[in-house]
Amino acid sequence: MSTPLRTRLRRRLASFLAVAASAGLLLVGLPATAQAAPGDYAKITTGKRCDQMHLKKTLPRTPNNSGAPTGLHHWVKSGPDEEFYYNNDFKGFENVPVPSQADLKAAGSTRADIDGWDAKYAASRNPEDMKNAIYARYHRHRIDSTNPKPFGSWMTRYLINNQANGQKGGAFEVKAVQDFNLVGPDWLCEVTIEIYDKNGNKIASRRYDAYNQRTGELGEFKSNGHRKPAQYRADKIILRHKDARYDFTRARLTMFTSEKTTNVTLKDYGSLNRALRAERGTGNNPIRIAERRATAKGLWPQTKYTKTYPDFSPSPNTRTQGPLNSLARESGRNAAEAKQIQAEHNKVNTRSALGRGPGGVDFSTLELQYVGNPVKGKGLDYSMKADFVADPDSNPGWGGEAKLTLASDALFTWLALTPDKFWVNLNPDEPERIMDKEFAKTDAGRVLLEADLRLKHDAFVVMDPGTRRGKQFWDSLARRDGAPCLHGMRSWIEPEPAKVREQDGGIYILDAPLKVSSVPQETNTPGPGKGCDLTKAEIQHNQRMYDTLIEPEVIKKINGDPVYADLRRVYSSRVAAEWIRQQDAKKATDFRPIINSDDVRRWPLRGENKDWKKETVYKKYVKVFKEGEFEWEMEYGGLTYTYIVGGVDFSKAPKRNISQVEFRTQHRSLPHTTKDSVRAQTSARDAEVSYLGGNGAARTDDGKPTPTPTPTPKPTPTPDPTDSGKPTPAPTPTGGETPPAAEDPDGDLADTGSDTPIGLIAAIAATLAAAGGVLMWWMRRRRTTDDQDG
Structure with missing residues (x-):
């Protein structure tokens, strides 16, 4: 046996022994020393290293301050909100007309046709090239689907929203990996965990955005701060699972968010956190929510196919454009229609990138x-x-x-x-x-x-x-x-x-x-x-x-x-x-x-x-x-x-x-x-x-060129050893005392x-x-x- 090979084996063995001895934590992929619970079992599909997937880098080690910034159940970063960009080219083409059969035939329907039109648009920025790229995609949809959608709804919910979903979600994942130092050999991204009962029926399935092989920390990236019911149900099962190979009863889950966490998310995961603490007999929080507020800036081109609206416009020549107008019109005319639209939104928005969707806003309270x-x-x-x-x-x-x-x-x-x-x-x-x-x-x-x-x-x-x-x-x-x-x-x-x-x-x-x-x-x-x-x-x-x-x-x-x-x-x-x-x-x-x-x-x-x-x-x-x-x-x-x-x-x-x-x-x-x-x-x-x-x-x-949708790295705060489970108090505003009201109230x-x-x-x-x-x-x-x- 050559010396380099012996060295690699010794390092692997030493790494395994160090992991097995650390805190008694049983890790995904490593044999469990505890006796298996009868019946249920887990399957794991591992992903790629997070630094390679999101940063296109291979970093030699995992920093000590990676992962959840504190032991608190709910942590909120102080200071001003940050920002990150994402591109949404299709949004600039909301008003593309419904294609005729001749239009679809001319555009084609193969992957090569779609890629070809995309390449032409990237080089020319000619809106006609993008229009044909859209038609080719819709032609493909009609061929592949047994129940093809009308062009308008397909365009809004399955093309525009899907692109924004991928772009915004991907940009936030890059930012989260940078902000919380989810890098080095310990962190894998897009790890899927499935739980089966003794009869082989799948009872839980969950794709976690990040997983630390050394500490057992599971990570979920939420750019909107809102939990998905199906994910919450799966978490309740997975975090209580232990079999002959895998033990998650000591794992913890961290939700990394860029928006204020919704009340329903805090309620549900707060309840689960308390239950798991009682079951595990520990003062540590198995579930942690880390809010590092950031504004997502979705940019799209101004083209002749950009949709405009009459709202607040004094004449047809001065029309408005923006997220408000289209979202309001996507919200549904009644409660039943809204539920249908929201369900479709959730199907497409698999990465939780598009916020709460049209149904997330109480339009009855809308005011200027x-x-x-x-x-x-x-x-x-x-x-x-x-x-x-x-x-x-x-x-x-x-x-x-x-x-x-x-x-x-x-x-x-x-x-x-x-x-x-x-x-x-x-x-x-x-x-x-x-x-x-x-x-x-x-x-x-x-x-x-x-x-x-x-x-x-x-x-x-x-x-x-x-x-x-x-x-x-x-x-x-x-x-x-x-x-x-x-x-x-x-x-x-x-x-x-x-x-x-x-x-x-x-x-x-x-x-x-x-x-x-x-x-x-x-x-x-x-x-x-x-x-x-x-x-x-x-x-x-x-x-x-x-x-x-x-x-x-x-x-x-x-x-x-x-x-x-x-x-x-x-x-x-x-x-x-x-x-x-x-x-x-x-x-x-x-x-x-x-x-x-x-x-x-x-x-x-x-x-x-x-x-x-x-x-x-x-x-x-x-x-x-x-x-x-x-x-x-x-x-x-x-x-x-x-x-x-x-x-x-x-x-x-x-x-x-x-x-x-x-x-x-x-x-x-x-x-x-x-x-x-x-x-x-x-x-x-x-x-x-x-x-x-x-x-x-x-x-x-604002007349500015579209930036590359990669956030500027921000330094990660030093971890706070506090583990009290209490939320971080809001910072006290500065700027002097509020002056008294003017004598003239008008x-x-x-x-x-x-x-x-x-x-x-x-x-x-x-x-x-x-x-x-x-x-x-x-x-x-x-x-x-x-x-x-x-």
């Missing part, structure tokens, strides 16, 4: 967040927000196109009509004065009138004497003959001053809470019950009780309840419209022909509301007013009916412009993050926030319309954020009013 400077010839850059849904796989979001269209139509409604028309009024004494006739032709007007009717209903609900708060309210009122007696009132919704920041050539509206106001008022139209002859002092007392006990609960509902989402949505567009008006007054924009034109024909009532009539809502209101909506039998011995009169005047939108220090302290990463989101769906640190964007100039690359955003109230003043408020035209999705912490708690 930011508008930039409306430069003539370039339309408008804009931003929106919406909540994530908790579990898109079982309960996906839907209706994105309708909500996006409502926000866009509302913006143009506020621009086209003069502000004196922005009111609605439900008063039983004024049937001729429900709302302006032009305003009544729009969805914005419809939303305001329906919200005013809803306000009255919700005030009744809070007054219910069957609840603790309601009983307290009725007990506090002035009495006649021993029974409580309530005066007539008018109530309305109006905005608190909105916190905004004018910066980066646009306006961010950061907070715009709503409030409800009410004053005593009597009407000539009789209500359902007998009135009370109260003194002025008694009326004032009753009003104070209403303001103290009832009004705050109604305010909570208006600011957070989904039933008022459309109202919040159209008001956010109102704020944006006021900004556009001001900029156009300084210099002509594409919006000038629209402003104060009183022509809303381009933004009519749509969809199921196209035949909506203001008189229908008014009749519902009068019926409730005259007959009563609730009838309560109270212990005072009589029946009491309540009625409230109200209206809406949208002519004012107050705001307070916050200082640069306050903006930088509380929202320091917002401008950078939102600009990133023009290219792709992203998320924001420490909140359930996702960003998607649209650009008024229909550009997604700031420098002028009120519009007359100072004379028209009917009852009401409004709703919104929040804006983002530069460069983006859609931001923000997870609000919705609160459900607990009527029993008071």
Whole structure:
């Protein structure tokens, strides 16, 4: 035997003995010393070295600080978000026309045909070459599939999304391998583990993105922070498996994520982590989640086949483009359709690269967040927000196109009509004065009138004497003959001053809470019950009780309840419209022909509301007013009916412009993050926030060349030996103390319309954020009013 060969054998034997002695851990591929559990057994398919697969390098050793950065169950990297790029060429060809049979024949269908067209496009960047490459792929799909998809759905879900899936997932895997030092001879990538029962039936199958042969650490790369149900089910089986050859009962699983981990993921894996700790009798965490937040930038070319949209576009010549527009239109028109789309998305998105999919966004919460400077010839850059849904796989979001269209139509409604028309009024004494006739032709007007009717209903609900708060309210009122007696009132919704920041050539509206106001008022139209002859002092007392006990609960509902989402949505567009008006007054924009034109024909009532009539809502209101909506039998011995009169005047939108220090302290990463989101769906640190964007100039690359989708290596932090299982606390913001509010709550955003109230003043408020035209999705912490708690 030669000396080199003997040396290699000695090294292998020494390595094996060292591994077998380390921590008693039984590794994949090595014989287990424990007795096998009867029945079940595992099969392992190993992959390639991670450094060779993702970095195209062969590194001589594995660093000591590779893998999970700490022993915590959930670790979040502090500091600013990072970024990585990926290419999505097919996205620039969404609008390629449906091919004819002649087109398919000319393009061909073989792998050589496809490769040939790809090579031509790479050399020429001629969109016609890429069109033929797409046709050749679709021709192949039709030949291979027993049930070929229509060209449009195949293009979106099986070509564009599939490319983004591979490109984004691959780019994130490169970044994860670099960030967490998953390199050297110990780390393998794409290792498949299968578990079979004693009859040979497969009961679990899981492909892990990374596996450390020395420590037994399993790794999963999640660019979206969302667990897949099938993977979670397999993990529960695999991490408890032990047979004669393989023992995973001491292995650990680390999930490496680039976005905020979803609540359902934390809940499921937190529960599994606690169960495994108890079963193994150890204080260590078998499951670890390592978040190293990074913005994914998906870039695509601007071609004649790039799809554009009418949203927020003042004319057909200034259309928008961006992730928002297409995602909203892919979300499904109803819950059933959304589930079908989400299921198809999950089938294609095998690497979890495309985020939560169309079903991951609660489009019912969509609101405008930011508008930039409306430069003539370039339309408008804009931003929106919406909540994530908790579990898109079982309960996906839907209706994105309708909500996006409502926000866009509302913006143009506020621009086209003069502000004196922005009111609605439900008063039983004024049937001729429900709302302006032009305003009544729009969805914005419809939303305001329906919200005013809803306000009255919700005030009744809070007054219910069957609840603790309601009983307290009725007990506090002035009495006649021993029974409580309530005066007539008018109530309305109006905005608190909105916190905004004018910066980066646009306006961010950061907070715009709503409030409800009410004053005593009597009407000539009789209500359902007998009135009370109260003194002025008694009326004032009753009003104070209403303001103290009832009004705050109604305010909570208006600011957070989904039933008022459309109202919040159209008001956010109102704020944006006021900004556009001001900029156009300084210099002509594409919006000038629209402003104060009183022509809303381009933004009519749509969809199921196209035949909506203001008189229908008014009749519902009068019926409730005259007959009563609730009838309560109270212990005072009589029946009491309540009625409230109200209206809406949208002519004012107050705001307070916050200082640069306050903006930088509380929202320091917002401008950078939102600009990133023009290219792709992203998320924001420490909140359930996702960003998607649209650009008024229909550009997604800022005019810059497409970068190579390889992230810049970042140093991996020194491992923290702490193993307490507690999450890392969020860093404390810096930047100085927040200055006090300005004395003038209106700031420098002028009120519009007359100072004379028209009917009852009401409004709703919104929040804006983002530069460069983006859609931001923000997870609000919705609160459900607990009527029993008071």
